[in-house]
Amino acid sequence: MDDRISDFVPEIRNRISQVVVGQDVVVERLMVSLFTGGHILLQGMPGLAKTLLVNTLAKTIELDFSRIQFTIDLLPSDIVGSEILDQKKNEFRVHKGPIFTNLLLADEINRAAPKVQSALLEAMQERRVTIGNDAFTLPAPFLVIATQNPIEQSGTFELPEAQLDRFMLCHRLNYPTAEEEETVLTRYLDLGLKKEDKGAVPKTAFDMVTEGAVADLDTLVTVMGEVQKIHVSEVFVKHCVETVRRTREHEKIELGASPRAGIALVQAARARAFIHGRQYVIPEDLFALAEDVILHRIRLTYEALADGLSGPDILNEIMMEFQ
Numbered sequence: 001m002d003d004r005i006s007d008f009v010p011e012i013r014n015r016i017s018q019v020v021v022g023q024d025v026v027v028e029r030l031m032v033s034l035f036t037g038g039h040i041l042l043q044g045m046p047g048l049a050k051t052l053l054v055n056t057l058a059k060t061i062e063l064d065f066s067r068i069q070f071t072i073d074l075l076p077s078d079i080v081g082s083e084i085l086d087q088k089k090n091e092f093r094v095h096k097g098p099i100f101t102n103l104l105l106a107d108e109i110n111r112a113a114p115k116v117q118s119a120l121l122e123a124m125q126e127r128r129v130t131i132g133n134d135a136f137t138l139p140a141p142f143l144v145i146a147t148q149n150p151i152e153q154s155g156t157f158e159l160p161e162a163q164l165d166r167f168m169l170c171h172r173l174n175y176p177t178a179e180e181e182e183t184v185l186t187r188y189l190d191l192g193l194k195k196e197d198k199g200a201v202p203k204t205a206f207d208m209v210t211e212g213a214v215a216d217l218d219t220l221v222t223v224m225g226e227v228q229k230i231h232v233s234e235v236f237v238k239h240c241v242e243t244v245r246r247t248r249e250h251e252k253i254e255l256g257a258s259p260r261a262g263i264a265l266v267q268a269a270r271a272r273a274f275i276h277g278r279q280y281v282i283p284e285d286l287f288a289l290a291e292d293v294i295l296h297r298i299r300l301t302y303e304a305l306a307d308g309l310s311g312p313d314i315l316n317e318i319m320m321e322f323q
Helices: 008-017 024-036 050-060 114-126 178-189 217-227 234-249 259-275 283-297 302-306 311-320
Strands: 040-043 065-069 081-086 091-096 103-107 128-131 134-137 143-148 169-172 193-196 199-202 253-255
Touching (some): 008 024, 008 050, 024 040, 024 050, 024 143, 024 169, 024 217, 169 283, 217 259, 259 283
Antiparallel strands (some): 193 199
16 A cells, blocks of 8 residues: 555544544544545534534545535525526526535535425435436535534424435534643634734634645545455454344334445445554444444334433443344
8 A cells, every 4th residue: 555545544634633623533434434435414512613624624635515504495406406597598507506516515404494405315325416307417426424403402303214314424523521622712812813805803713724635536536445445254244234133123223224224334344444554344343333323223112212211222232242
């Protein structure tokens, strides 16, 4: 493996760490998604640098980047595009929407109505969209990174199961530690002002994102190829299948994980092994990724919720049987 490939992961981590404090696990999950082409949903309270993370990642690699701020009045055509009447030629022409990009940030995806969220289904699964009577293939690679606020907040809608299942990973962000939060505040104290015309505004963390990329698209494609070479043993495959099947058979789970969960576990494990410098997957990859791959794909029974149980509780019970 040449230096260009071996330095790829450390360079991405280093660039992101210059802007975002901590969040090492979510940075790893973003790279897992990027290297496998699997979509990822980031869930957490406002102010945890979800949008900043994605912006920084987009600037780190030379990829086309689009951002859609999901709101209650958003329309499907605002995402995929629409047919527009050209009055001079008296014919319709296609106006492509922001979804025609390599990296799409769907910011606060659960603040839009379900009809709008469903506009992403075809794109996320088939990497194409239909506008009018024509189907258009999306650029390659194509990756959706969505952010979501907790559904308990006002003005949010719960994502439908069909769409949740298309997200390879759903990572839940936690608040930073006291030391990390002190670092964040210290950095902001040193940002200073940004002068605009005759005025000025205080700088934010987004002003720290540098434009120069550390890698191009060719390097990313090469890395994606290397990930596909990571060895996955038959035993590991059987463990993935058994984990997924147990979610369908557990008495406390009303809706179990689909076969997509098993595919996601295997592919994500390959990417995690590459990130950690291994040519093979190990059980640690399964245990590390199970929560992000499975939890958003299952729904507990009413009785389980009434007993105070949670998804992590049930999943831990399932995973303990492998230890």
